[in-house]
Amino acid sequence: MTIQTTAAPPPTATRSGRDARKPRGSRLERRRQRWGWLFVSPFLVVFAAFLVFPLFYAFGMSLFTSTLATGTKFTGIDNYLKAFTDPLFLEGLLRVGAYALVMIPAQLLVALVAALVLDSLTTWVSKLSRLLIFAPYAIPVVIGALMWSFLYSPRFGPATTLFDLVGLDAPSFLAPDTIFGSLVNIVTWQWSGYYMVVIYAALRSIDPSIYEAARIDGANGFQTATRIKVPMISSSMVMVITFALIGTLQFFTEPVVLRNIAQGAIDAAYTPNMYAYSLAFSYSQFNYASTIAFALGILVFAGSYLFLFLTRKQSGLK
Amino acid sequence: MKSKLLAIAGVAAVSAAALTGCAPGDGGDSAKSECTNTIVNPDATQVSVWAWYPAFEGVVDLFNETHDDVQVCWTNAGQGNDEYTKFSTAIEAGSGAPDVIMLESEVLSSFSIRDALVDLSEYGAADVEGDYTAGAWKDVSSGDAVYGIPVDGGPMGMLYRKDILDQYGIAAPTTWDEFAAAAQALKDAGAPGVLADFPTNGRAYNQALFAQAGSTPWTYDSANPTEIGIEVNDQGSKDVLAYWDDLVQNGLVATDDAFTADYNTKLVDGSYAIYVAAAWGPGYLAGLSDADADAQWVAAPVPQWDPANPVQINWGGSTFAVTSQAKDKEAAAVVAKEIFGTEEAWKIGIEEAALFPLWKPILESDYFRDLEYPFFGGQQINKDVFLEAAAGYEGFTFSPFQNYAYDQLTEQLFAMVQGEKSSDQALDDLQASLEKYAGEQGFTLQ
Numbered sequence: 164m165t166i167q168t169t170a171a172p173p174p175t176a177t178r179s180g181r182d183a184r185k186p187r188g189s190r191l192e193r194r195r196q197r198w199g200w201l202f203v204s205p206f207l208v209v210f211a212a213f214l215v216f217p218l219f220y221a222f223g224m225s226l227f228t229s230t231l232a233t234g235t236k237f238t239g240i241d242n243y244l245k246a247f248t249d250p251l252f253l254e255g256l257l258r259v260g261a262y263a264l265v266m267i268p269a270q271l272l273v274a275l276v277a278a279l280v281l282d283s284l285t286t287w288v289s290k291l292s293r294l295l296i297f298a299p300y301a302i303p304v305v306i307g308a309l310m311w312s313f314l315y316s317p318r319f320g321p322a323t324t325l326f327d328l329v330g331l332d333a334p335s336f337l338a339p340d341t342i343f344g345s346l347v348n349i350v351t352w353q354w355s356g357y358y359m360v361v362i363y364a365a366l367r368s369i370d371p372s373i374y375e376a377a378r379i380d381g382a383n384g385f386q387t388a389t390r391i392k393v394p395m396i397s398s399s400m401v402m403v404i405t406f407a408l409i410g411t412l413q414f415f416t417e418p419v420v421l422r423n424i425a426q427g428a429i430d431a432a433y434t435p436n437m438y439a440y441s442l443a444f445s446y447s448q449f450n451y452a453s454t455i456a457f458a459l460g461i462l463v464f465a466g467s468y469l470f471l472f473l474t475r476k477q478s479g480l481k
Numbered sequence: 482m483k484s485k486l487l488a489i490a491g492v493a494a495v496s497a498a499a500l501t502g503c504a505p506g507d508g509g510d511s512a513k514s515e516c517t518n519t520i521v522n523p524d525a526t527q528v529s530v531w532a533w534y535p536a537f538e539g540v541v542d543l544f545n546e547t548h549d550d551v552q553v554c555w556t557n558a559g560q561g562n563d564e565y566t567k568f569s570t571a572i573e574a575g576s577g578a579p580d581v582i583m584l585e586s587e588v589l590s591s592f593s594i595r596d597a598l599v600d601l602s603e604y605g606a607a608d609v610e611g612d613y614t615a616g617a618w619k620d621v622s623s624g625d626a627v628y629g630i631p632v633d634g635g636p637m638g639m640l641y642r643k644d645i646l647d648q649y650g651i652a653a654p655t656t657w658d659e660f661a662a663a664a665q666a667l668k669d670a671g672a673p674g675v676l677a678d679f680p681t682n683g684r685a686y687n688q689a690l691f692a693q694a695g696s697t698p699w700t701y702d703s704a705n706p707t708e709i710g711i712e713v714n715d716q717g718s719k720d721v722l723a724y725w726d727d728l729v730q731n732g733l734v735a736t737d738d739a740f741t742a743d744y745n746t747k748l749v750d751g752s753y754a755i756y757v758a759a760a761w762g763p764g765y766l767a768g769l770s771d772a773d774a775d776a777q778w779v780a781a782p783v784p785q786w787d788p789a790n791p792v793q794i795n796w797g798g799s800t801f802a803v804t805s806q807a808k809d810k811e812a813a814a815v816v817a818k819e820i821f822g823t824e825e826a827w828k829i830g831i832e833e834a835a836l837f838p839l840w841k842p843i844l845e846s847d848y849f850r851d852l853e854y855p856f857f858g859g860q861q862i863n864k865d866v867f868l869e870a871a872a873g874y875e876g877f878t879f880s881p882f883q884n885y886a887y888d889q890l891t892e893q894l895f896a897m898v899q900g901e902k903s904s905d906q907a908l909d910d911l912q913a914s915l916e917k918y919a920g921e922q923g924f925t926l927q
Contacts, residue, residue, distance in 0.1 A: 427895030
């Protein structure tokens, strides 16, 4: 946001426009802009060094192909053609797509219900519950995933004990057909609290007199929630979904941690991000890894852009 | 708002791009500037070393105290793949690697093909060749080139729970046929555990099992770096895998992933009666918690296919290699050759890090032969098992893309254990995927 407010208006356009209208202020204006640039420059240096440069560097790398036996040569967009026909990459994309379809609604539903309930309570219980629901987000992702890997463990986890009580065999949480649900559970547990806080903050900003009007009109609590509260916070919901979408397409940490205990169920190319990581650090294919990372970046950009475009009415981004 | 969107997508793309390692690794610089140990002679040439076991500190101090012209500056950059990831990034970046690095012998080819290692035959490797067994030397050589100086090895044996086998009246198996019979007997007796584990992610362990039946999956010589021979689906491997598949499908062995918390617990709590292990296995076991207090461990030779012609195998083992980024390659080679070149250094390695030495003067000493291990109730496991296993080991050739090969092996074995594939099919598919990969990487198949 900083860069947008300070640097977005192109200096030339501003100058000519302002010059025409009020020529006397132009010097002052220009001096102000100089100061503005000065204040922004530390950020710009970091931005260029750690964002713009790596981006171009990675893109440059992705245009070369290096193999173990024959060395590196320039191959242009060949790597991209290979990536978009690479079954491992495409399977990974399909997989994160499936995760997005299940995980985003799940997180949103939990977050929304929790926020609506907490919003209508005013006791100390609501404050405590808010903290407890938010707590998983405060735990680092790796620690959270490690913790769950112990909870899922057939030996250390509580499931075995619980199922023993009713005389049943505990389900395996780390088998190929159950790992999907296990991962959905970890992510939902971790992120719902964060989204809940975002939605809750939006709910608190609604003018209470609207509720009063609704009550006078005869709306009950459920109607107030679904007909007034939810439509009024739609822009926050769009933001939450966008974050969840970007996060899901880049799904990485949780499956990597669980892979340590379930190598068969989670292969090295389970998600596109993991595929890029394996290519670079396990198989030494830095160029192709850049291609995968860049291709994924393009898809994430396109996906989030498309989503924001489709929801521009709800989000107020018109 | 458009620029915000751009920023979000930009962050997304960059965090993906950051994973490709274009940022210089942080491990490299710290290795040059800080040493974990103290330097005794600050004027001498300093050689930076990455090595992972904590007990290495004593070895480094010993080296620095006994060398005036060369000093070791040691950093622990993590064990195994953690260290390789940093090293790999440093190679790609062109700087940041240490002068000398500890590597398992199985990854030497993977790094030498990237010109990351110095051929030590040009720096006096021949001087110390006589100090090692032929098998150990073959593990670090490719053709005439030598890419590392051997440190420790993993000759394999069988560690078993005498108390459990005695309880069910089962004799310790000496052949794989007896092993299968013992597994059946244990199950028939209604024991709570199983005889052993067959980990699909066993990597080098599974490869060693195949090698015992004559499998030589790789033909590779760094003098001819673009040619490779691949044969992972030979009859020996197929027989071995069919044998294990049978045990797995009948529920006679477990199929837990190795080196997970579950596996570690099961190793020591009696869930497995037998641990087919390398010589470093006893040290590994002793370091685990939750062990049965009344467990009686005994070391025995690894089961054989043909007891008349025993075949010894190896699982793991490390070496010291000199990297191509080393500033003073002569000095680095001196460190690689001499750091574990004294009896004092080896006593630290054996007693504090549970290493199995490949250096003959200590390997063949009375001290090592007669060493008694309290974990085994005072058994002289080296005399009984591992010295013979080390002497009989003939060496192995690894591929220049070993990590990929292991990952593929794990996937195929898992598919087999899940009942999706027969054992023959798993190995045939493995062969096909490795041939395809070798072709993509520019190799000519022999």
